[in-house]
Amino acid sequence: METAIWGAGSIGLLWGARLALAGQDPLIITRTKEQQEHLLRNGLHLRHRSGRLDTVKVRVEWAGKDLGAFDRILLTVKQTAIPSLIPRIVEQCRQGAMLYLLQNGMGAERWMVDKISPSQLWRGSTTEGALREGDTIVVHTGEGETYFGPFTHHVNDQELRWINTLKEHGLPVEYDPFIHLRTWKKLAINCVINPLTALLQIKNGALVDQKDFTIWLERILAEVVCVAKSDRIVLDKEELKEKVRHVCEQTAQNRSSMAEDLRLGHPSEIDFINGFIVTMGREKGVKTPFNQELLERVHRAEGKYG
Numbered sequence: 001m002e003t004a005i006w007g008a009g010s011i012g013l014l015w016g017a018r019l020a021l022a023g024q025d026p027l028i029i030t031r032t033k034e035q036q037e038h039l040l041r042n043g044l045h046l047r048h049r050s051g052r053l054d055t056v057k058v059r060v061e062w063a064g065k066d067l068g069a070f071d072r073i074l075l076t077v078k079q080t081a082i083p084s085l086i087p088r089i090v091e092q093c094r095q096g097a098m099l100y101l102l103q104n105g106m107g108a109e110r111w112m113v114d115k116i117s118p119s120q121l122w123r124g125s126t127t128e129g130a131l132r133e134g135d136t137i138v139v140h141t142g143e144g145e146t147y148f149g150p151f152t153h154h155v156n157d158q159e160l161r162w163i164n165t166l167k168e169h170g171l172p173v174e175y176d177p178f179i180h181l182r183t184w185k186k187l188a189i190n191c192v193i194n195p196l197t198a199l200l201q202i203k204n205g206a207l208v209d210q211k212d213f214t215i216w217l218e219r220i221l222a223e224v225v226c227v228a229k230s231d232r233i234v235l236d237k238e239e240l241k242e243k244v245r246h247v248c249e250q251t252a253q254n255r256s257s258m259a260e261d262l263r264l265g266h267p268s269e270i271d272f273i274n275g276f277i278v279t280m281g282r283e284k285g286v287k288t289p290f291n292q293e294l295l296e297r298v299h300r301a302e303g304k305y306g
């Protein structure tokens with residue numbers, strides 16, 4: 001089975017190294033030819049939480065080339081990179097690939113759902129932390145869980161077997177038939193951690209000690225819960241508050257992906273996280289002033305640090 005990992009950043013390299021260590025021989029697809037060459041020459045280095053360093057030989061292709069057919073694609077680019085990739089991804093899915101979307105926030109699935117068969121669409125949701133350091137090194141910065149589930153309730157035995165194989169190799173993955181609900185819960189966590197750590201330029205672990213953290217936590221989540229309810233998704237605010245604190249603790253040394261984006265001067269995923277809440281709130285008649293404020297503040301901060 002040919003598994004491709006499209007996007008060789010923090011999450012893509014983490015999964016590339018893990019699948020290679022589990023004997024899955026994935027094909028990593030880089031944006032640049034330079035990164036492809038570096039990975040082929042030096043191998044991929046994964047620094048584990050324990051400090052252990054694994055180096056694996058990986059197969060690598062770059063996105064500028066014609067690519068063969070795949071059985072499965074783990075799409076690990078940011079939400080912001082997806083629109084320009086849609087025609088190529090759709091073409092790959094026409095050739096039979098299952099598509100796993102591993103992004104934070106909501107967006108990609110809405111673009112894909114009417115372009116490929118819903119039975120080929122899978123969603124991933126992860127609370128793990130990873131940080132790419134250069135072209136060939138990735139550091140596993142936070143323990144967490146990764147769940148995969150079909151976008152519709154169409155269960156595919158081949159994919160279930162694949163997920164079970166990963167589990168047998170010790171990877172922290174689970175199948176979740178209710179991935180939509182889980183994605184909403186992860187969205188709620190990101191609505192708090194990502195914009196606040198990005199604006200304050202702090203690591204996740206430092207967030208809980210910030211002045212006014214509990215006020216922001218309460219207000220952001222209250223809005224998310226109301227918007228979710230208008231979409232018939234029931235979220236428990238108290239459970240989410242606990243979850244946010246837990247993720248901050250588990251990924252204490254991680255800079256969130258949004259904090260990294262702002263630091264590096266990259267566009268952030270704010271439109272797909274707090275922006276999604278604001279847009280859906282507007283559609284459903286739910287007021288979201290705190291998410292709106294964070295959306296505006298992150299937009300203002302984009303381009304300020306890099």
Ligand SMILES: NC(=O)C1=CN([C@@H]2O[C@H](COP(=O)(O)OP(=O)(O)OC[C@H]3O[C@@H](n4cnc5c(N)ncnc54)[C@H](OP(=O)(O)O)[C@@H]3O)[C@@H](O)[C@H]2O)C=CC1
Binds near residue numbers: 030031032103127131
């Ligand atoms: N990092 C983390 O700890 C976590 C991240 N996430 C989510 O995972 C997703 C990926 O995040 P992360 O790995 O941090 O992001 P990164 O920015 O580290 O990686 C994104 C990768 O996508 C590549 N890319 C962009 N455009 C293309 C293209 N057209 N073709 C091929 N590759 C492309 C980039 O290449 P280049 O660098 O050359 O531009 C980069 O290597 C995001 O949605 C994020 O929110 C979720 C949980 C934790």
Ligand SMILES: CC(C)(CO)C(=O)C(=O)O
Binds near residue numbers: 127204254255
């Ligand atoms: C889980 C968390 C908060 C880890 O940093 C993340 O999803 C991100 O950085 O985008």
